[in-house]
Amino acid sequence: MTVLFSRKCEYALQGILYLAENQEQGNISAEQIASDLSISKDFISKTLQSLVKDGIVISHRGKTGGFSLARDSESISLLEIVLIIDGNGVFESCVLGLPTCGSESPCPVHSKWGPLREASRNMLATTTVSQFNPVESGLVI
Amino acid sequence: MTVLFSRKCEYALQGILYLAENQEQGNISAEQIASDLSISKDFISKTLQSLVKDGIVISHRGKTGGFSLARDSESISLLEIVLIIDGNGVFESCVLGLPTCGSESPCPVHSKWGPLREASRNMLATTTVSQFNPVESGLVI
DNA sequence: ACAAAAACGGACTAATAAGTCCGATTATGA
DNA sequence: TCATAATCGGACTTATTAGTCCGTTTTTGT
Numbered sequence: 001m002t003v004l005f006s007r008k009c010e011y012a013l014q015g016i017l018y019l020a021e022n023q024e025q026g027n028i029s030a031e032q033i034a035s036d037l038s039i040s041k042d043f044i045s046k047t048l049q050s051l052v053k054d055g056i057v058i059s060h061r062g063k064t065g066g067f068s069l070a071r072d073s074e075s076i077s078l079l080e081i082v083l084i085i086d087g088n089g090v091f092e093s094c095v096l097g098l099p100t101c102g103s104e105s106p107c108p109v110h111s112k113w114g115p116l117r118e119a120s121r122n123m124l125a126t127t128t129v130s131q132f133n134p135v136e137s138g139l140v141i
Numbered sequence: 142m143t144v145l146f147s148r149k150c151e152y153a154l155q156g157i158l159y160l161a162e163n164q165e166q167g168n169i170s171a172e173q174i175a176s177d178l179s180i181s182k183d184f185i186s187k188t189l190q191s192l193v194k195d196g197i198v199i200s201h202r203g204k205t206g207g208f209s210l211a212r213d214s215e216s217i218s219l220l221e222i223v224l225i226i227d228g229n230g231v232f233e234s235c236v237l238g239l240p241t242c243g244s245e246s247p248c249p250v251h252s253k254w255g256p257l258r259e260a261s262r263n264m265l266a267t268t269t270v271s272q273f274n275p276v277e278s279g280l281v282i
Numbered sequence: 283a284c285a286a287a288a289a290c291g292g293a294c295t296a297a298t299a300a301g302t303c304c305g306a307t308t309a310t311g312a
Numbered sequence: 313t314c315a316t317a318a319t320c321g322g323a324c325t326t327a328t329t330a331g332t333c334c335g336t337t338t339t340t341g342t
Contacts, residue, residue, distance in 0.1 A: 003236045010238030062309025065318040095144045097151030112264045123253045184331055203339020206288040
């Protein structure tokens with residue numbers, strides 16, 4: 001079991017963080033990403049391709065091809081990635097899986113889960129891909 | 142996708158809350174639970190059987206058989222159910238799925254997710270099955 | 283005694299997610 | 313020009329989860 005996101009979404013997040021951290025390299029091949037993250041090349045490749053479609057990532061074919069960020073890393077939030085890959089079900093559905101749960105007929109944990117869900121969403125919305133790029137964030141001397 | 146728990150776990154939680162809410166009925170058949178919760182009879186039956194093995198639920202065969210709580214509803218926390226069905230991976234694993242993530246080498250959201258995870262766990266640990274039984278909680282006149 | 287109705291157990295099937303493979307296309311550099 | 317190395321697309325396979333089926337056992341009420 002994963003925690004909050006699908007495996008595909010986890011890989012997407014890992015992948016885009018990797019791209020951000022290694023921006024100076026220019027195009028980065030799926031091969032390299034997969035090797036460094038110890039995941040499947042074909043799978044991360046497919047996953048990044050869906051981010052290409054949504055304009056988060058740019059891809060280049062050919063010998064020196066690979067992937068790179070389509071936008072400024074500071075403008076890409078983790079939430080954006082999650083919504084693209086997994087949708088917003090995590091932030092809408094009842095945590096107990098009750099289809100009828102809502103503000104009219106809340107489940108036992110409805111009011112308690114609400115703030116946590118909002119905090120999770122907020123964490124993802126306010127965390128950008130650039131935030132942990134050592135170079136950009138100035139954390140490295 | 143489910144939010145935090147497997148479908149099986151969601152059903153277990155729904156089922157045990159149902160048992161608590163309808164304690165006065167004594168034995169409650171899988172048939173009735175399934176019908177009221179709009180889920181599969183066979184599946185909820187199987188799920189409750191694993192709670193029987195862990196001493197949360199008691200089962201009785203035969204014509205008037207069914208399921209009932211094995212312990213005082215105030216002593217059964219939601220967390221207990223979650224740990225039995227899904228284990229504690231949700232509270233241990235990296236939310237980005239990074240195997241190396243930990244306090245030594247934290248992932249980008251490690252420090253932010255920690256408190257949320259603890260709050261989630263705490264919510265489940267402090268919410269008992271009795272809490273929302275209308276009769277026991279005195280919410281019903 | 284016996285029919286009915288329940289959980290139990292185990293094997294089975296279905297659905298979904300995860301991951302793989304391969305041929306086609308595109309671009310580069312020698 | 314041509315070999316090489318990359319993404320792309322689609323079909324495919326595998327793994328996991330979800331859900332079903334059915335015969336057996338147990339218990340109760342008539």
